Amino acid sequence: MTTLILLRHGQTDWNLTRRYQGLTDIPLNTTGEEQAKKANELLKPYHIDVVYCSDLDRAKTTARLALKGIFPYDKIHFDRRLRERSFGTYEGGPYDKEFLPTEYRAGMEADPENFKFPEGESLNELEKRAHGFYDEIIKKHPNETVLLIAHGSFLSMFFFIIANEPVNDKKRSRLKNAEPIILEINNP
Numbered sequence: 001m002t003t004l005i006l007l008r009h010g011q012t013d014w015n016l017t018r019r020y021q022g023l024t025d026i027p028l029n030t031t032g033e034e035q036a037k038k039a040n041e042l043l044k045p046y047h048i049d050v051v052y053c054s055d056l057d058r059a060k061t062t063a064r065l066a067l068k069g070i071f072p073y074d075k076i077h078f079d080r081r082l083r084e085r086s087f088g089t090y091e092g093g094p095y096d097k098e099f100l101p102t103e104y105r106a107g108m109e110a111d112p113e114n115f116k117f118p119e120g121e122s123l124n125e126l127e128k129r130a131h132g133f134y135d136e137i138i139k140k141h142p143n144e145t146v147l148l149i150a151h152g153s154f155l156s157m158f159f160f161i162i163a164n165e166p167v168n169d170k171k172r173s174r175l176k177n178a179e180p181i182i183l184e185i186n187n188p
Contacts, residue, residue, distance in 0.1 A: 002138055002185045003145040005046065006155045007066065009058040010035040010178040018095040021151075022087035022120070025057045032058070035178035036065035042180050043070055049144035051075070052137070054082040054151060062178060063149045071147070081133050084151035088120030113167055127167045130157035142187045147180075158183070 010032025014021045028036065039062070048071050053063045055078045064073055087093075090104065097105055107115040116122040121129075134157075137146055148155065152175050160167050162183065175181065 001143060002141055002187055003046075004137070004158065004183040004185060005043070005048070005145065005147040006158060006175065006181045006183065007039060007043075007062065007147060007149045008152050008155055008175040008177055008179070009054075009056075009062040009149065010039075010065075012058055014092070015177065020087040020091050020093050020095055020117075021058075022084050022091040023056070024091045028058050028061050032177060033061070033065060036062040037068075039066040039178040039180060040068055040070065043067070043147070046145055046147075046182075048147050050077070050141060051147045051149065052077045052079055052082060053149040054078070054084070054154070055080050056083055056151070059149050059151065066149070066178065067147075079133075081129055082148065082150040082154055085123075085126045085153040086119070086121040088117040090117035090120065123167045126153060127157050127160065130154055131161055134158060134161050138185060138187065 010028045012021065012026040012032055013029050014026050016029070043066060051063065051067065051071055053059050053076050059082070060078065063076055067073065067076070094100070104117065113124045114122045116125070155175055157167065162185065
């Protein structure tokens with residue numbers, strides 16, 4: 001059995017204002033730093049064998065604060081495959097659907113799995129990226145505890161992969177900032 005610990009980065013100012021962050025390298029705010037420090041206490045009871053982390057600043061800072069005294073920062077595997085979903089040219093735009101430009105809202109409603117903002121990434125493309133990483137982790141780390149520090153959309157995909165459910169049902173797996181979620185996976 002492989003144990004996965006999923007940890008979304010701490011809060012950013014763009015989380016507060018409900019703006020699409022995507023690949024824009026937004027830092028943690030003061031609350032996000034405090035959340036990451038609190039995650040440190042929540043992670044202490046676990047023996048962590050390996051850590052993979054997005055290479056974006058908000059995830060790296062979360063890793064540094066959450067793993068202090070638990071896991072050496074220089075042993076973390078920083079991997080761009082764990083980055084947030086790209087929202088392309090719309091990054092920084094409001095997340096709430098009532099503020100979305102009409103053409104984007106219509107595209108989302110017509111085909112949510114394949115919709116993408118200009119120069120962005122669709123849910124299906126994100127799922128393919130996450131699924132490849134998931135398969136690699138499960139094969140590479142049987143009977144180990146693996147901590148993944150990444151982003152809400154990316155980590156949500158793990159729930160859909162494990163449950164074999166459609167990728168467009170994001171509301172059910174909304175992850176809180178810097179609160180670890182433990183999943184136990186039976187190895188094949």
